[in-house]
Amino acid sequence: MHLLSSSAEYFVWYIVSLFIFFKCLCKNGFVVAVSVGIILFGIIVVIFFMSWVKLVINHEVTLREGSQVTEWWAKPPVVPMIKVYIYNVTNADEFLNNGTKPIVDELGPYVYVQKWEKKNLTFNSNGTVTFLPEKIYHFDESLSAGSEDDVVVVPNIPMLSATSQSKHAARFLRLAMASIMDILKIKPFVEVSVGQLLWGYEDPLLKLAKDVVPKEQKLPYEEFGLMYNKNATTRDTITLFTGADDITMHGLIDTFNGMHKLPHYTEERCNDITASDGSIFPPHLTKNSTIHIFDKDLCRKLPLVFEKEVIGSNDVPAYRYTPPKNVFASVEENPDNMCFCPQGPPCAPSGFFNVSLCQYDSPILLSFPHFYLANDSYRTAVEGISPPDEEKHKFFIDVQPLMGTSMRAKARIQINLAVSQVVDIKQVATFPDIIFPIMWFEEGLDGLPEEMTGLMKLGISVPPVAHAALSGILLAVGAILLIVAIWRLVRGANRLSSLQLAPGHVGQSTNKNKDNGLGGMPKY
DSSP states (O other): OHHHHHHHHHHHHHHHHHHHHHHHHHHHHHHHHHHHHHHHHHHHHHHHHHHHHHHHHHHHHSOOTTOHHHHHHHSOOSOOEEEEEEEEESOHHHHHHHOOOOBEEEEEEEEEEEEEEEEEEEEOTTSEEEEEEEEEEEEOGGGSSSOTTOEEEEEOHHHHHHHHHGGGSOHHHHHHHHHHHHHHTOOSEEEEEHHHHHHOEEOHHHHHHHHHSOGGGOOSOSEEOTTTTOSEEOSOOEEEEOSSSOGGGTTBEEEETTBSBOSSSSSHHHHBOOSBOSSBOOSSOOTTOEEEEEETTTTEEEEEEEEEEEEOGGGOEEEEEEOOTTTTOOTTTOGGGGGGOTTOSSOOOTTOEEOGGGTTTOOEEEEBGGGBTSOHHHHHTSBTOOOOOHHHHOOEEEEETTTTEEEEEEEEEEEEEEEOOOTTSGGGTTOOSEEEEEEEEEEEESOOOHHHHHHHHHHHHHHHHHHHHHHHHHHHHHHHHHHHHHHHHHHHHHHHHHHHHHHHHHHHHHHHHHHHHHTOSOOO
């Protein structure tokens, strides 16, 4: 009976021990599973969190009908300005009669505050949006160095364009042109107000052309002005990608007036217009990214490369992009520019870009202000122009790289006229071959309003902090739970070992009693 009782005690103890062990294991095993799951989720957050943020940014910057981003893009809550500087010729008669070096006096700035808007928005099913751009200019005399009524003397662009184009025509045509100009009293220089030069004045040659030139060759305007017909909603229809189908195409032009490319140049890459209008760019730009902008007056898309990191409005970081220094280089210096010279050689000299194909064959050359990046001989051919200053005269755009939003821009371009001597036309017979500067302008904005930069700052600063905090918390909590669970398992194992000692002690006592029992009767 004692033997059976001892076996029963062992069996009961064994069952209780197993129950306690499995209860402890199940309880702490759940904690282990939870802790491992939290650690794994933390690792996933470490690896994929910024990718999730990228997806959110892509969704938010995509142009969609009725969204806040689209509203800001269509009606920017900014105050862009254009500053105009005009090269007033002070010795026109001496230059024409005596061949002296032309002297100019740089007047300006004449400042115009702009209002930008994109009209007639139409969202298309192929992930594009079509619109008509509008720019309204208001002269701000308080910010200007003069009045729109200031009188300036500048080269007669319609006349000098006509004479330059006639250089290779038959001699009798040149003589006839000289007679017409003599009758109309047209001279190589005109005296006009700043307002007339910019927004238009009646030109006798254009008026004559209206009556005698065939309809298919007529110019689409009756007056001449460097910014003629620009103070309104343009007739140019632009279609660009919203980013809905492909975020890498966000903000890039699909068609301009129905065209996917320009018709002017010899290679597709030079005719390509897949570029931004300057307001938005694809998000997630890097220092190795090359961005492009297109404007019909540039007659090409202009590449811009990373220059440096800058801090924009409200301390929002941005990348500054500027044209590469060989963008207007000669074909000898940059052979890639050969396709921009379909009628050459000779091509435009280094530092200039020929836009005559977009300006009705007028010999207009663009450069950067004060002939920046051009040979200094072009600047010194005219007196009165100071040496170029990179900070004042270079072209740049500051873009928030994560979101592709333009934050600050200074588009600086100088308009020049390439004048050719034509001996059969007495009015310009003494005019040397010269690149004559007309004016330069700086268009852009100094920053974005706080309501925009505030949201941008949150979108830039919060994700990295959230990434680090969430990753750290998840990994720390998971590790702590795992340590606690392991510690409790070890502790449970130790308690189980303690329980194993108790039955052994009882067994020894029982055996002792059993020996006494087997002895039967006490010894005598």
